[in-house]
Amino acid sequence: MCGRYALVTNMEALRRIFAVEPFDERLVPPRYNIAPTQPISIVALWERRRRLMPVRWGLIPAWSKQPDEMRVLFNARADGITEKPAFRNAIRRRRCLVPASGFYEWQALGIKAGASQKQPFWIRRDDEELVAFAGIWETWCGADGSEIDTAAIVTTDANAALSGIHHRMPVIIAPEDFDAWLSSELDTDAALRLLRPAPDDALSCVPVSARVNAAVNEGPDLWTREEPKIAPASREPVQQSFF
Numbered sequence: 001m002c003g004r005y006a007l008v009t010n011m012e013a014l015r016r017i018f019a020v021e022p023f024d025e026r027l028v029p030p031r032y033n034i035a036p037t038q039p040i041s042i043v044a045l046w047e048r049r050r051r052l053m054p055v056r057w058g059l060i061p062a063w064s065k066q067p068d069e070m071r072v073l074f075n076a077r078a079d080g081i082t083e084k085p086a087f088r089n090a091i092r093r094r095r096c097l098v099p100a101s102g103f104y105e106w107q108a109l110g111i112k113a114g115a116s117q118k119q120p121f122w123i124r125r126d127d128e129e130l131v132a133f134a135g136i137w138e139t140w141c142g143a144d145g146s147e148i149d150t151a152a153i154v155t156t157d158a159n160a161a162l163s164g165i166h167h168r169m170p171v172i173i174a175p176e177d178f179d180a181w182l183s184s185e186l187d188t189d190a191a192l193r194l195l196r197p198a199p200d201d202a203l204s205c206v207p208v209s210a211r212v213n214a215a216v217n218e219g220p221d222l223w224t225r226e227e228p229k230i231a232p233a234s235r236e237p238v239q240q241s242f243f
Helices: 011-018 088-093 175-182 188-192
Strands: 005-007 031-034 039-046 049-057 075-077 095-100 102-112 115-124 131-141 147-157 168-170 204-207
Touching: 005 095, 011 049, 011 095, 039 131, 039 175, 088 095, 088 131, 088 188, 095 147, 095 175, 131 175, 175 188
Parallel strands: 049 147, 075 147
Antiparallel strands: 005 031, 005 102, 039 049, 039 095, 095 131, 102 115, 115 204, 131 147, 147 168
């Protein structure tokens, strides 16, 4: 699962890593706590060029008649993605990259005052370089001619290093696979082979404050290490550095 992530970058870094066309830097303000239904930026092919596009996080299938009544489809599981009516057209025709500084995941802890407790972790590359989540996107058209571009992040089984936190993780596309993933000419079976967990040594994680639980909280302090106050309930202790 990937229900929260961050993107703190600039035009120079995005153009260097993703080779996107020039864009308005107002598309990528520093954001430390991005949540579903909020606007996000994706990289997609448009007229055979990579463009940075603003979309809403939470895919609305093109066939939906009442999008406001649908649950928010912010993740798309890699397993079965070609069979799910909401995703099968997008995985074939509209694949994208979701630039990110990293993502948050919550590890189940013990029970306190009758309620389940969870410890948030900030998960990123050790060198703090940007990553690219695999994404799919759609354009929903209303009867009045209005259009809404939306996207979902593709998830897969967690690798061995992260499985102590959560059983799912976002698919991270390697730079050498960007062209293939974005190309509509790549057949679906070949695209599915790119939907695999990141190598076990690819990411590091840092326990952080529960302030990240509330999407209204923003700022670099959300990445500050804060040691867990109670031990995990049922999982093995998580390895906090994977190098």
